[in-house]
Amino acid sequence: MPNTDLDKIISYTNSKGREFTYSVWDMLIPVALHGQYHRGQIISRLRAVGIEPVNVDFIHL
Numbered sequence: 001m002p003n004t005d006l007d008k009i010i011s012y013t014n015s016k017g018r019e020f021t022y023s024v025w026d027m028l029i030p031v032a033l034h035g036q037y038h039r040g041q042i043i044s045r046l047r048a049v050g051i052e053p054v055n056v057d058f059i060h061l
Helices: 024-048
Strands: 008-015 021-022
Touching: 021 024
Parallel strands: none
Antiparallel strands: 008 021
């Protein structure tokens, strides 16, 4: 498989001075999943107060 920009290695230091090294691909996965986490929180809170949320998935089955 050919290398892509997603395979590029990024090194950075966080605000606490700790160094990290990840590929762009590895950094994008948590970004995508973080939104899913918050959508789940919102849906749970709506249901807790008796509101049935609408389907927000891109593909409706």
